[in-house]
Amino acid sequence: xxxxxxxxxxxxxxxxxxxxxxxxxxxxxxxxxxxxxxxxxxxxxxxxxxxxxxxxxxxxxxxxxxxxxxxxxxxxxxxxxxxxxxxxxxxxxxxxxxxxxxxxxxxxxxxxxxxxxxxxxxxxxxxxxxxxxxxxxxxxxxxxxxxxxxxxxxxxxxxxxxxxxxxxxxxxxxxxxxxx
Numbered sequence: 001x002x003x004x005x006x007x008x009x010x011x012x013x014x015x016x017x018x019x020x021x022x023x024x025x026x027x028x029x030x031x032x033x034x035x036x037x038x039x040x041x042x043x044x045x046x047x048x049x050x051x052x053x054x055x056x057x058x059x060x061x062x063x064x065x066x067x068x069x070x071x072x073x074x075x076x077x078x079x080x081x082x083x084x085x086x087x088x089x090x091x092x093x094x095x096x097x098x099x100x101x102x103x104x105x106x107x108x109x110x111x112x113x114x115x116x117x118x119x120x121x122x123x124x125x126x127x128x129x130x131x132x133x134x135x136x137x138x139x140x141x142x143x144x145x146x147x148x149x150x151x152x153x154x155x156x157x158x159x160x161x162x163x164x165x166x167x168x169x170x171x172x173x174x175x176x177x178x179x180x
Contacts, residue, residue, distance in 0.1 A: 005106075005139035007131055007155045011114055011147035014161030015179070021109045021141045022049055028139070029060045033106035036099055040092055040121075041066040041112040041144075048177050065092035066112070089121035100134050107139040114144030114151070124148045 008024070010017040025035045037053070039062065053062040067088060100108060116122040131140060131154050142151060152158050168174070 002137040005134065005137050006157065007139075008141045009114070009147050009151060009155045009158045010141065010143045010161065011145060011152075011158065012160035012162055013145055014163040015166060016161045017143040017145075018049075018111050020159065020161075021111060021143050024141060025060065025107060025109055026056075028107045029056060033059070034104060035060040035107045035109070036105045037062040037109040037111060038092065038096055038099065039064040039066060039111040040089060040116045063095070065095065086121050089116050092116075093122055093126065097130065100130055100138065103135055105138065107141070109141045109143065112144040113142045114147045116144070117148050117151075118144070118146035124150055127151060128154065 008021075010020050022037070025037055029035050037049075037060075047064075050062055050064070053060050065088070067085070096108075096110065099105065110127075113122065113127060117124045117127060127142070127148075128150050131151070134140065142155070147158070
């Protein structure tokens with residue numbers, strides 16, 4: 001019987017949640033594992049990791065499924081935009097369920113899933129069910145701020161990135177190759 005895969009969560013208000021997940025993904029790839037990275041929010045910009053993953057071949061794949069930043073409709077007052085983003089997240093969730101149940105991957109990263117749950121784009125109960133019912137050997141990494149307590153409880157390892165200082169606070173814009 002294959003040992004149960006691990007569930008890791010990278011959360012917190014500091015920088016590095018996705019970067020840490022990508023580091024683990026590259027480590028797993030280097031060890032011969034098959035890796036899938038599903039990005040819930042990212043998708044509108046071209047990120048450096050997209051080119052890096054392409055160069056590594058068939059055993060690792062990245063799929064940006066979002067269209068950029070998400071703000072809760074109560075915060076921005078745009079219910080139509082929120083519903084559009086929710087529909088996109090529902091489509092992404094269909095892909096997640098197919099890939100998790102498909103048995104093709106050793107590690108799946110659900111990048112920014114915690115945001116998707118926090119903003120009401122994906123119901124936490126769906127993610128809890130997925131974590132509990134995943135194939136035995138499948139490892140999962142869930143990233144994003146505001147990890148739900150239910151997911152933290154299920155996880156084997158939870159790392160909280162803490163913001164101490166960020167260049168953005170000094171008016172320095174995000175740099176290509178460093179932050180995206």
